[in-house]
Amino acid sequence: MKQAHNFNAGPCVLPKPAIESAIAAIRDFDNTGIGILEISHRSPGWERIMKETEQLWRELLNIPDDYAVLLLGGGASTQFFTVPANLLNKKAAYLQTGVWAKKAIKEAKFYGEVEIVASSEDKTYSYIPKGYKIPADADYFHITTNNTIYGTEIKEDIDSPVPLVADMSSDIMSRPVDVRKYALIYGGAQKNVGPAGVTFVIVRKDILGKVERKLQTMVDYRTHIGEEGKNSSMFNTPPVFSIFVMHETLKWVKEMGGVEAMNKINKEKAALLYEEIDRNSLFVGTAAKEDRSIMNVCFVMAPGKEALQDEFLNYAKERGMVGIKGHRSVGGFRASIYNACPVESVRALIACMQDFEKLHK
Numbered sequence: 344m345k346q347a348h349n350f351n352a353g354p355c356v357l358p359k360p361a362i363e364s365a366i367a368a369i370r371d372f373d374n375t376g377i378g379i380l381e382i383s384h385r386s387p388g389w390e391r392i393m394k395e396t397e398q399l400w401r402e403l404l405n406i407p408d409d410y411a412v413l414l415l416g417g418g419a420s421t422q423f424f425t426v427p428a429n430l431l432n433k434k435a436a437y438l439q440t441g442v443w444a445k446k447a448i449k450e451a452k453f454y455g456e457v458e459i460v461a462s463s464e465d466k467t468y469s470y471i472p473k474g475y476k477i478p479a480d481a482d483y484f485h486i487t488t489n490n491t492i493y494g495t496e497i498k499e500d501i502d503s504p505v506p507l508v509a510d511m512s513s514d515i516m517s518r519p520v521d522v523r524k525y526a527l528i529y530g531g532a533q534k535n536v537g538p539a540g541v542t543f544v545i546v547r548k549d550i551l552g553k554v555e556r557k558l559q560t561m562v563d564y565r566t567h568i569g570e571e572g573k574n575s576s577m578f579n580t581p582p583v584f585s586i587f588v589m590h591e592t593l594k595w596v597k598e599m600g601g602v603e604a605m606n607k608i609n610k611e612k613a614a615l616l617y618e619e620i621d622r623n624s625l626f627v628g629t630a631a632k633e634d635r636s637i638m639n640v641c642f643v644m645a646p647g648k649e650a651l652q653d654e655f656l657n658y659a660k661e662r663g664m665v666g667i668k669g670h671r672s673v674g675g676f677r678a679s680i681y682n683a684c685p686v687e688s689v690r691a692l693i694a695c696m697q698d699f700e701k702l703h704k
């Protein structure tokens with residue numbers, strides 16, 4: 344098979360062992376003689392996978408018992424309206440750090456007043472605003488911890504006087520998180536915890552049921568939790584195969600040593616790549632140094648070298664680099680180096696940048 348270094352932003356690289364188990368499970372799940380795509384989601388074998396997946400989440404992120412862990416369909420984009428539907432009575436506060444945050448803001452406005460406490464749109468979202476004030480009368484404060492398109496990241500769990508809600512689509516499981524500081528955490532799985540098709544929601548149960556509006560059954564988080572947790576994301580058919588691959592991905596994270604270990608490796612990978620960007624005369628990083636993401640590394644050609652952009656893209660492509668073209672709103676390049684991206688791929692990209700520099704000395 345062709346050797347590729349996968350830097351796609353999502354869906355993206357998954358751990359090899361997770362892929363191998365998925366292939367085997369399609370043929371035969373749990374020694375049943377039936378494949379994972381064909382089993383009933385009410386079968387005992389599947390119920391065990393559901394339980395174990397939730398357990399892995401709880402274990403890896405130290406999620407307390409008063410939080411529910413939900414695995415749903417619809418992607419993070421569905422959470423953009425599900426969150427305000429469940430939590431917004433009068434006013435919500437949002438930090439606008441990128442296009443995903445902006446999309447979340449748009450949906451919240453269907454339900455009430457939205458106060459944008461700060462925005463970095465003035466500089467193409469190349470930094471995380473600081474020194475803003477979170478209004479004490481907001482029903483919640485929403486942040487995007489990692490801005491996938493711009494390569495900026497809020498690396499610490501911030502303190503908020505009102506319930507804190509976080510879109511962690513692209514940095515979940517990349518670092519330890521103090522779940523207690525959040526009322527709700529959500530994201531699409533397809534960046535760091537599995538394939539597309541499943542969305543995680545970690546929610547403190549006591550914040551639910553307080554909005555005045557009536558909620559449709561599927562929009563109400565309490566439906567998916569069920570009385571005394573008995574629905575456990577199985578009110579309707581869950582995305583079985585995606586959750587299976589998530590289960591295998593989380594098992595791999597655990598075997599690697601958990602989120603602390605992942606964080607250490609991620610920091611090392613990111614440091615190697617940023618070091619090369621800062622050293623190499625042909626490239627410059629686009630994100631403010633203190634806010635640089637350890638998941639998505641964005642860079643462009645250095646001033647005066649812009650004409651080389653397409654040539655570098657082709658050069659990198661020939662050497663097996665996949666998915667390094669930057670998002671159209673930033674241009675240049677973006678290397679997404681999620682948990683499952685091996686350090687060898689990062690080294691290969693660095694070697695590619697170094698050799699390209701030699702060609703253009």
Ligand SMILES: *Cc1c(COP(=O)(O)O)cnc(C)c1O
Pocket residue numbers: 353417418419420421443487489490491510511512513530531532534
């Ligand atoms: C990818 C991404 C989304 C969108 O996720 P979908 O599952 O495609 O809806 C939202 N927020 C962030 C931060 C993302 O990276």
